[in-house]
Amino acid sequence: MSAPVLKLDDARATKAASVAEVVAFRAPKAPSPIAKRARRVLDWASTTLIPPLVVLALLLLFWELICSRPGSSLPPPSQVVTDTWELIIDPFYDRGGLDKGLFWHLLASLQRVAVGYAIAVVVGVALGVLVGQSTWAMRGLDPIFQILRTVPPLAWLPLSLAAFRDGQPSAIFVIFITSVWPIIINTAVGIRNIPTDYSNVAKVIRLNGFEYFTKIMIPAAAPYIFTGLRIGVGLSWLAIVAAEMLIGGVGIGFFIWDAWNSSNISDIILALVYVGVVGFILDRIVAFIANAVTRGTATA
């Protein structure tokens, strides 16, 4: 027990205590940038790529086993691939009429979704701002929205066919009416949740109505708006397939219906895969835009 005792006035003791042995720290050799990158790719693959692939392989195997028995009502995956090989390798063929490759069907559906969804975004954000801003608009409109939004997309189709007397605008209307509700409701919530602090800042520096809208309201509500947009794009993709089954013409929904009518079950399965992948990509696109736009906003 010979540790130096520190006293406030004892300079020598302080000095003695403050001398410590310096131990050299040997830095580990830095890995080369290429090795680092390869490492990162490997990490990414093992955490995000491998698990779903393994599960997918298991599911396919299971499916193959179940449906390979003679007399099964659905084809096994191997059968699906051989049946639809032509469609898979050439999505761009066009033999006129409705006999087109899957690319053209998907494109037609995406165009309808683009138009209907674009209208829904404009109308939805505008109505959402109105409802979020004005107590009276909220009291008047909100209950109506709450009821209308529960109406299933396809229930609107006969009505819109009656109104437009044409398949194309009816399909677009169904997309619009399906995806507009989450956009309205989320925008309204976002506007209503703008912190008083932000509007106080705007008042002190005297922003006018338009400046307040563009500089405070829209960026402050952006995370909410994008939540609505993301739900909306998913719903519109859900609705288009159903709507196209009924209205006919080029489109992935009709392709599925047509395949059913000609008992090409493998075609249906292939189309479902495409529908799922496209829906996933749409969702990711909106999520990506949301991330880019609302950078920093969500974490105030």
Added chain:
Amino acid sequence: MSAQAFLSIQHVDKAFSRGGVTNEVLKDVSLDVHEGEYISIIGHSGCGKSTLLNIVAGLTGVTKGVVFLEGKVVDEPGPDRAVVFQNHSLLPWLTCYENVALAVDKVFARSKTKAERRDWTMRQIELVNMAHAKDRRPSEISGGMKQRIGIARALAMQPKVLLLDEPFGALDALTRTHLQDQVMQIQTELKNTVLMITHDVDEAVLLSDRIVMMTNGPSARIGEILEVPLERPRKRLELVSDRTYIAARAAVLKFLYERHRFVEAA
């Protein structure tokens, strides 16, 4: 009243009513503030200090009475009464620079050119020693840094009165000390008229020329006003043993904890 003060709060009453129940917050509050004066308003929570500040800011209306700034009635918010909010209220989607620039570009839209506005914005950010972080977003900087940008934004408007709403309340003790010194230095330099809400006795004594002590609500009024006749510039360490400082501190403590002890509502 003959010669009117720079900022004059005259017989202000404020009551909030909701659903037929009226809640009187302030009762007959009068206060004259001279140009270049640093005033602290101190009182227990719920005594209506923030309401009083919001009335001067124009963010809250009065029920009775009137507030004059340079002889003009205050009835709406404006950049001549810039507010530093307790929780900094920076816009999280803008960088520090953009937060200050938003105010500068709006307030000096006509009186300064684009280049002048940019210089002015940078000068304010340098004033609070934040130039190194000007391109960071509020989520990427510490609480003290956010509040410094909040102060820069308020100063950038060249307000006639700077309103500070518990500006250091949410900060840790060391950061608070540092920022208090900085505000004191800036105020000495720019001679701003300041109205600050606080519930920190040391802060009030250290920074203020006069301390306005409010009684407990409801119907809070000004209980006492204490002059702090300490020379400026003030040095925190030297003041610790200064007679006047100790006496002022004791007076405020006595007011708050002896005569107007905070009674928790049942």
